[in-house]
Amino acid sequence: MGMISEFKSFAMKGNLVDMAVGVVMGAAFGTVVKSFIDDVFMPAISPIMGGLDVGSWSITMPGGEDAAVINIGTFINATISFIIVAFVMFMIIKAMNKAKKKEEAAPSAPPAQEVLLAEIRDLLKK
DSSP, X not given: XXXXXXXXXXXXXXXXXXXXXXXXHHHHHHXXXXXXXXXXXXXXXXXXXXXXXXXXXXXXXXSGGGOOEEOHHHHHHHHHHHHHHHHHHHHHHHHHHHHHHHHHHSOOOOOHHHHHHHHHHHHHXX
């Protein structure tokens, strides 16, 4: 089997395609959550915090013109975004696991061929 055909069979497996779709959806969802935090959530809590803009919080280290700037507000926004994305992913996985358990719990009837073979076996034992 050539390398190209091997790669093609690997790339077309269902799990890999599902994972790729999940990564793309996760990235898109992350962008939406980031926009929600930066454009809706933080401005909404700003009046509660006395008009402070958390996103612009920063600490400038001493050092003149080349001083390093630590953007604490950006980090806080990213942390809140991460917590929201992680919670939503947890809820999605929890719902999927619950649905899987329901599928596994419902036993399917054995095929007619197996039932017939079991009956023949039981008759032969007698």
